[in-house]
Amino acid sequence: MSERRKRLSETLKAYAFLAPSALFWLVFFFIPVIWLIQYSFYDFQFTTASKFIGTGYYARLFRDGVFQRALLNTFKYAIIQVPSVVLISFILANLINQTVRGITLFRLIYYIPVVTSMVIVGTTWRWMYQTDGLLNAMLKSMGLSGVAWLTNPRAALPSVAGVGVWKSAGYFMMLYFAGLQSIPNELFEAAVIDGANWFQRIIHITIPQVKRFTVMIVLLAFIEALQVFSTVMVMTEGGPGGATDVVSFFVYRQAFQFLKFGYANAAAMILLVVTALASVVYFYVVLGRGQSEDL
Amino acid sequence: MKTYSYRKWLMKIMAYIPLLFFAAVFLVPFLWLISTSFKSLEDPLFTIPIEFLPRNPTLDNFRHALGLLRFWPSTFNSFLFSAVTVVLTVFLCSTAGYPLARMDFTGKNVVFGLFLSNLMIPFHVIMVPLYLMVLRLGINDSYLGLILPMAFQSFGIYLMRQSFASIPKELEEAARIDGCGDFRIWGTIFMPLVKPSLTALSIIVFVWQWNNFIWPLITLRSRELFPLQLMLIGLTSGMFSANWRYVCAAATLSMMPLLIFFMVFQRYFLEGGTAGALKG
Structure with a gap:
């Protein structure tokens, strides 16, 4: 009692x-x-x-060409962004894992875009992407022709995704860095004794050892990419001609520009279901390959 | 022997090439922004080869940008908005984290699970009903409406629960023998011991809220309440975007407060368990 x-x-x-x-x-x-x-x-x-x-609303969404394009663009964005950001953050993590003088400064520099607001990053890149801007000036000095980064409907989505990669690479770099630091040093020492070169050590030790970090990073990057909003909002507002319209921006516009709250909610529900489904399928695929013991 | 040390030296230099390349990738866009903000009206903006150093450097653009951004009031707004959120979030996370880590009660796992369920619902999915909630509470276009909906942070509760759980049992038992109740133990013994986590949480929430522009964009109408990010977005997407000298100066100015904050607290961003917990 x-x-x-x-x-x-x-x-x-x-x-x-x-x-x-x-x-x-x-x-x-x-x-x-x-x-x-x-x-x-x-x-x-x-x-x-x-x-x-x-x-x-759901029936209408499936007939709405604008929504379908936004959904398709969201997937395109994810397909461009996720592999790029995972690869680049892996490279960066390996670079900052060296013990050379001044390495802390490089870690700091690579992390600056992560803590800088998307409004500033977006403004900076709109300026970089100008027709006569720095990027095109560099291309021209190499004898190439300039690109209409944000105004060409075919270039706009990859350009926006590139900024997304640029901004979050430092974040995923730090996650990978934690993974790299968890690898026992003896593994590398033994590999060096066995005569493995740098490339072989990456393939046979680093990549398998950070696999569970990769699994997590891919998922996080993928969820982030499906939610993409601020890059689009700041840089293109969905343009040109809807080429960079994505689902969360569609939700925003329906609700706060057209005051169609019910329709916006239905679109948000679809985004939620798609994100959840994608995560479940992803884990099913990863676990299905018999890698569950690593997780 | 001599050739060996020469090779070693060369290898060390080589290690810096990729490091410097990526440093340029991350810094050059900002440097170009900053350089443009110093260019006077006579200086060409687009040149081949690229000119980073302005021919006739000027502070005029900054003078205009200060006014266009309402820089000091907006910075104050950003600061207030972020700081109050930090205080509230830290209070909520540390009160909720304590029983979840140290007490044994009915429904503990259910509560913890429900609190963490936030992590599965991204902000963009619930921003519309959240706005309807703020309207219904009558706190639209106010600091309350800006701060209260942002204060509950699942990851913070998780973080505080982890650090409360790591405190040895003996400390708590000693206090209980001295007759301390749970609230005293939480306030006088546990809170000082989890200071590192509280600091990390504060910094994460501060930066995140400082950079948050979507929620202010949705809830705020009155310009007097606008934080810095919102003033800047009005500037870059509005009619002034034609004048890139002003826009670049405004962006450079807006970047400074957080850049200073980042430099001061850098070790919290790039160290230990909290590294990477922050998402700008």
């Missing part, structure tokens, strides 16, 4: 500690999630849900 009373008082005390967070969680997370689902089935009058319309 006293054991039970002690447990009860412990539970009450614990919930007193949890109460502030629980309140914030409820008001600014849980209820909005409920609304997200609920309101994707409702017609809106300005900002008030007025009429239940069933799956009308």
Whole structure:
């Protein structure tokens, strides 16, 4: 009996500690999630849900060419961004894992874009991407012709994805760096004794040893890419001609430019389902290859 | 022997080539932005070969940018907005982290699971219903509306739970024998011991909130409340974007506060367990 009373008082005390967070969680997370689902089935009058319309919005989304293009662009963006950022951050992590003088300074420099706001990064790159900007000036000095980075519909999405890679490479670099530091040094020493060169050490030791980091980094980069918003918002606003319109930007525009909150919620739901499905499929594929013991 | 040390020296130099190449990749865009912001009206912006040093350097662009950005009030807004969020988030995470790490109670795993479920729902997915919530609470276009919805951070609760859990049991038992209750133990014994985590969490939240422009963009209407990022986005996408000298100066100015912050607290960004926890 006293054991039970002690447990009860412990539970009450614990919930007193949890109460502030629980309140914030409820008001600014849980209820909005409920609304997200609920309101994707409702017609809106300005900002008030007025009429239940069933799956009308979802049916409309699947016929909406603009939404389909946004969904396709989101996948294209992910396909460009994820492999690039994973490869580059792996290279960077190996570079900053050296013990040479001044290496801390290089780590710092590679990390600057990560802590710089997307507004500043976007402005910087819009300036780099100008028709006569630095990038084209460099191309021209090498005898190549310039590219209309952000105004050519075929170049715009890769250009925007490139900025995404540039901004987050330092972040994933630090994750890979933690992975590299966890590799026992004896492995490399033994490989050197066996006469393995630098390239062989990367292929046969580093890559297998950081595999579980790669699994995580690919997933994080992929989820981030599916949510892409700020690069597009700051640099192109979906243009030219919808070439860089992506799903989260579609959601933003539907809600805050056209005040179609129900339609925006339905599109956000699809984004959520796509992200969750992609994560599940990804883990299924990774685990299905018998790599579960590494995770 | 001599050739060997010569080769070693050469190898060391070679190691810097890729390092310097990537340093250029990350720095040159910023350097070009900064160089443009010093160029006067007579200086050509586009030249081949590229000119990094302005012919007639001027501070005029900065003078204009200070006014266009309302630099000091906006910086103050950014600071206030970020600092208050930090205080609130640290309070929420440390109160929630303690029982999840140190107390034994009914429903513990359920609560922890629910709190972490945030991590599965990206911000862009719930920004619309979150805005509707802020409207319904009547805190749209205010600091409250800007700060309160951003204060709950699952990763912070996770971080604080981990560091509370790492404190040895003996310290707690000694305090209990002295007759301390849970609230005293939390406030006077545990909180000082998790200071490194509190600092790391504060820095992460501060930078993240300082750089946040999507939520202010959605909730704020009054220019007096605009943080720096929002003023800058108005400048670059608005009618002034034709004048790149001003835009570059404004971007350079906006970059400075956080760059200084980053340099001062660099070790928290690039060290230990918190490294990489930050996403700008």
